[in-house]
Amino acid sequence: MYRPIDYPKKITEKWLKKAFAPLTDYLESHYPEEKSKMLSYLEFMFCENQRYYYRNWYTKGSIAFDLTGQVVVCDKDALRCDFQLPEFVPVDRPPKEERFVHPNVTRWVESKLNPRQEKQFGEWVRIFLQEYWGPMVNFHMEDLTIGYPLKRGAFPGCLYVYPSEFRSLMVFQFVGDEIVEMKSGLEEYRKFQDRERDLTVNGWHAVTIYPEVLEQDADLFRDYLRKATQLALPR
Structure with missing residues (x-):
């Protein structure tokens, strides 16, 4: 039997072992040879109604256990870990000083980003607006708003x-290195996940952007962005 748990104020290794205990024991019993690989794709979501919920961060499939360790929900791709990831094509982008930037992009960035935001995110924002979002909206930037769209505060x-x-609930989250590389620690990363989960629950589709996304396979990202506009709920 497992006991219900809640997110603590501070996440520790001891708590993580408890949070992953039903999943770890199940994989050890049923998939001992693939256990480690499967665990690398699975994240603990929450414990609710006496059930432990986990999600495959790549496929978004979920698996849940009751307090006896029995599987009560299991999407067909929840435990998938045999991915043949595509070979990314690097973006052949001219040097910064030689690039053309639409006046509307320049105007928006210069008027909306404060010095700290410009230093940390300015280059990514320019590339994203110039090469991806701008062409989709004919470079109409007037409605772009900075800030977390829900009442809950933004993650720093x-x-x-x-x-x-825009016709659907889209939000672009430019994620800093401290989150991407988990420099700020597991507890802060969980807070970031909470903000992301809140957006999803409220119908927003969050497009996560960091340097590697903008440096590899531009066509793939453009296709994803177009599909994302369809996945988000309409206003």
Whole structure:
């Protein structure tokens, strides 16, 4: 039997062992040879109604256990770990000083980003608006708003930008290195996940952006961005 748990104020290794105990024991019993690989794709979501919930961060499939360790929910791709990831094509982008930047992009960045945001995120924002979002909206930037779109406060390691008049609930979250590389620690990373989960629950589709996303396979990211506009709930 396992006991219900809640998120603590401070996440510790001891708590993590408890949080992953039902999943770890199940994989050890049923998939001992693939256990480690499967665990690398699975994250603890929450414990609610006496059930432990986990999600495959790559496929988004979920698996849940009751307090006896029995599987009560298991999506067909929840435990998948045999991925053939595509070979990314690096973006062949001219040097910064030689790039053309649409005047609307320049105007928006210079008027909206404060010095700290410009230093940390300015280059990413320019590339994203110039090469990805701008062409989709004919470079109309007037409705782009900085800030977390829900009442709950924004996470300090991110820059949130959303089009307030777009047809669907889209938000672009530019994620700082301290989150991508987990420099700020596991507890802060969990807080970031909480903010991301809140957006999803409220119908927003969060497009996560960090340098590697903008440096590899531009066509793939453009295709994802187009599909993301369809996945978000309409206003």
